[in-house]
Structures are given as structure tokens and as C-alpha cells.
Amino acid sequence: MKLDDIITILEGRVLTRTGTNDLEIQSCGSADLMSDVLAFQTEESGLLLTGLTNQQVIRTAEMANINAIVFVRGKIPPQSTIDLAEELSIPLISCFHSMYKASGLLYNAGLPDNGVVSIPCR
């Protein structure tokens, strides 16, 4: 799914000068725990929905092949976060939906989930 379509679905706003560059997004995950993001992201180019806005979100994206980030509940990251994202060419988007609703809208539109982890048996 094109990032531009995702922005339309979420009624989002692009926060970075890095354009959306016709980016193709293959899967998506929602998390506020960065270690979860690092664990679940696969090889494909992924989207992250999160409520966290610090610089570590961008570093996490850099390490884990996340190509774009959506901040939910209308959150706007500090300038330092935006600067780092621009340096790494990662587009940032803000939308007013909750994480639950934003995830649901994208899932309904056919954007696949990006990771399944089985529950370990005791």
C-alpha cells in the first residue's frame, strides 16, 4: 500500500520535509514498546504506529527497517525527533485517531500485520 494512501485513510499530516516519495509500505505494526518493534519487524518495508515521540523511535525505525512512522492521538514530536527523521529520510505523519482506531482503519484497508510471535509453553 502506498504511504500516500495511508495518509489519506488516516487523514494524517506529514511533519517532515522528507517527502513521501511514492513509498510502498508492505506491513504495519503498532507499539509503544520499542523492544517489541525491534523484535517484530521483518525484512519488508514497514510502517510503525506509535504514541511515543522521542528520538529513540526514529533510531528504532532505522535499525528495524521501518520506513515511515505515524504518531497517533494527534501527537507532534519535538523538533529534535523531526530533525533526526529528516536526516535519515524517514517520513513522519501525525493523525488524530487513537492507536486502536488507526490500526483498525489500515487493517481493514488491507495493510498486513507485520509479525506473529507464538506463545511459549511452560
Next chain:
Amino acid sequence: MPVINSKNGKETDQLTRVQELVYELRVDEVMTADVRTVSPDTTMAELMAIMRINRISGLPVVEQDEMVGIVSLEDLVKAVADGHPEDSVRNRMSRKIVSVRADERAVQAVKLFAQHGFGRLPVLDSAGKLVGILTGSDITRGLLRSLSTRYHAEEMRRYRASHIFEDIDSEETSLVLRYHVAGRDFNQGGQASSKLKRALERLGANPPLLRRVSVSAYEAEMNLIIHTSNGGELRAEISPHRITLITEDDGPGISDVEAVFQPGYTTAPDWVRELGFGAGMGLTNVKRFSDEAFIESHPGSGTRLTAIFNVPPPGGDGGSDDDQ
């Protein structure tokens, strides 16, 4: 043998580089310096011949070394349509001159083209003297030229780096990269891992391996930041068949080294958790993404974390990944 079968940079990187280039290119780097001009006393019929022979669609009009106007194919067509091909350029040229300075950025010219719809812009030096002419295709050509120069330079660096293990003859060659990580400095967290990732990329690490090492380095780096006040060192030893990642610190140490690999085990303070870390998954992730991971530590005497990654042979799939 190369460590790496390299898959080149992402398309977005390329696009961003083009955008950067537009902002970096200067007008005098792309303009045509050998500029043809006409005198205002030239007739439109003579102008037609000049345009046809030189295959150009517009020229600056110069009288006694000073630019007095600009005349285009459009002016010529009008003159012919009006039935006055013998009219002088002086009567048909446009006197309203929009120009760019030679030392301005090419992007400034792009803006002027869009704003005024002109096909060309005269280029002036700081003294206002005509030194060149610029068209849209000059800019496109300059961009392509500059892009290909850079592309070759990066290819060359990448080639050299990825062949380092072949080029150096020894019984065993390894490359050690060291990064200092400051303790408690949450905002700087990830810088070392980011540099390491770029270095491995240049060395040609295949994408799955690159991600496994980067994620592990990042988790290990965050541990140094969260749990030590003096920070420590992140080190990667790269050899043709394996990458060994080591973080070492002189921090508080760990009393139960078995427990730290249990998912959910954490001693991280609340402020760390609010920032999205410290849920007891860092070392679980390191273990999961590496082929072997172990900790050596004694309370009060620091901690050393070692994670080993086997490098798959070129063409391989990057080794074990999500193992669950």
C-alpha cells in the same frame, strides 16, 4: 571472499540524494557559458536564420556590452504572423529581463522558470555582466551528470570496502570497530549502532544479517545507557565468517546472569519505561537475533555482553532469523 553480497541502497535514498543535489547545484555549474547574443539592430528574418543554424529558441540582446533585452522564438513567430519579418529585434524583443546570478543555487532558477514560464534565463555575474544562459534542460543535464559522478564514487567506496577481506593477505583478517557509548545520555542512544549499521552496509552485509546485528547492537547500546553511569564501549569484530558484537562497561554488574535472559526480567527504572524501553526484552532480542549470546559479569565489577553472528556465504539467506 566478500563478507557480503551487497544489495544496494534503497530507492528512497536515491530520491533524497536527487533532492539534495537540486539544492546544492550552483547556476554556473550547469549553465551554458558560451552564450550566443544578437544586436538589437538584427532583423527578425536574420534572427530566424541564427536560431535555425544554432538550434536555439531564445537569445539575449546585447548592445555595447550591455544586455538590453531577450528575444525568443515566440517573438519571431509573432513578427512573421504580423507580416513584419524585416522588423528589428529592438522592436520585438522583451525588455523586461528576469535573470539569475551565477553564484545562486540552481533551485532558484527552477523557481523562476515555474513562476514566469520562461524557457531560459540569462545568467549574470556579481558585476551584472552576462556570463551565460540557463535552460531547464541545462539543469536536468547537470543533475544527471552530478548524480552519476556521486553514484560512481559511492560504488567505488562500497566496492573497496566489500573487498577488504580479499585484498588483504593474512592467515586471518578481522576488522574491529569501536564506539564509546555515554551512560545516561538517552538522547544520544543509538548513535553508535547507527554508525555500525552504516559501516556494515558499506562492507556489504546482506539485509537480514544487517538487521540482526543492528537490532542487537542497539539493544546492547541502550543497556549501557540505561544501566551504567560511565557508559562503556560497543565493539564489533568483523571477519569473513562471523561478526562478534561486544559491549563492555565498568557499571554495577549483574548478580544473576541467568535471569537477565528471561523475557520480562528488568531492573530498569520507570523513566526508561516511559521512553519505550526497559520492559525486559532487550537481552531477549539480542539472544533471539544472534547465533550465540552470553554475559560475563560480577556485581560491582562491570559487565561484558558478547553476541556472535555467523556470516552466511554469499547468496545465502542471512542465517537463522525468527526462530519461534
